[in-house]
Amino acid sequence: MANSKIPIIALIGQANVGKSSLFNVLLRERRNIVAREAGTTRDSIAAIVDLDGKPAWLVDTAGMKDPEDDFEASIQEQIDLAVESADIICLLVEAAGRLSQTDRSLAKKAMRSKKAVVAIANKVDLNLKATEADFLGLGIKDIFLTSTTTRQGVDALIGHLASSLPNKKLKQDGDVLKIALLGRPNVGKSALFNSLIKKQLAVVAERAGTTRDVNRQLVRFDKQAVELLDTAGIRRSGKIERGVEKFSVLRTLSAIEESDVCLLLLDVNELATAVEQKIAGLVKEAGKGLIIVITKWDTLTDKDGFEAPAISKRLRQEFDFVPWAGLIFTSAVTGRNVAKILELALQIRDRRQQKITTSRLNRCLQDAVRRHPPAGLKNRHPSLNYAVQVSCDPPTFQFFGSLVKYLHWSYKRFLERKLREEFDYQGTALTLIFKEKH
Structure with a gap:
């Protein structure tokens, strides 16, 4: 039922070129703040900014780094994911250094994507002699010299991004409830996806996605057409081993934007982490429905300390910034509460459609x-x-x-x-x- 899509702007580039600094400057200056309470914001990886009256998702592709987990996409994966999901690709390079072969390679691949591409030579305050001509070797037409310290070039960049934003509308699918399965690798997204398809559901049709980043299945539940969006779908044969999956904020954003209700999956053996909290924050920011789904309940042989009430209390504390989110305990293996997920999603959809006089x-x-x-x-x-x-x-x-x-x-x-x-x-x-x- 969601029929609009907020465009996505991805900041990519090598380490230490200032992606996070530029992200924070644009976020601080152009965020559309509505009813935001103190203490609820976490370290941002993506947020909606207002660019001259036009909303856009701004994504820091390096913002997911966890020192104990391999979640930050490599430089090659950054550009691959940006090509898949972003509407505008911003390639950052250092104004104070020489263009590297990696910079040129990234620029070449970005330009081949046919997406709007902007080159940003950042930290120009460290090289006051820098000019746009120094970066023509990237092969990118639109070049901006910026400094997050002095704000040089920031306003001009904002104006250009605003004028380049596409007016995007998703194809309306009539009365179709769209549900996205979100979560870190190996929490059971694919298993639940398959269980939702098979258990008490009549498969209507398989639909090839218009993008490569999401698996889709159209099913029918209680006379309601439901499209399931599984963000775990990408596997490049020969390049990614079976079971290995990188988290992608870009891929996740694409699914969130298209959905009506999001399922945030948490493995009962490894509950809330910063990653899950950030995903929940993205869902809240996008204004979608949210159900926290505890998976793999069948794997708990010793449930001492793992009773549902105790876990519920813990999660309500971890996710206190979304106290309204639904919560359900499931097992794709035994089928526990699988159908109830769809029932709860339908209830949330109906609540969202209320028109209050x-x-x-x-x-x-x-x-x-x-x-x-x-x-x-x-x-x-x-x-x-x-x-x-x-x-x-x-x-x-x-x-x-x-x-x-x-x-x-x-x-x-x-x-x-x-x-x-x-x-x-x-x-x-x-x-x-x-x-x-x-």
């Missing part, structure tokens, strides 16, 4: 304000006058009032809880936007 919404707002007047920052006293629902995908509510920029994050969180309690939005992200009434 303006009168009901404002009765809810008036009750909230009466019970708990708005709290402000810097001794300011904001007020909220009225609210409207502006979208169902994701459920988005716009609040109008005075001095709304001073609303405390805790009050925004209070309003979100109030909406969830009043209108039963369990299982899905909500977007709250606050605007000054003129």
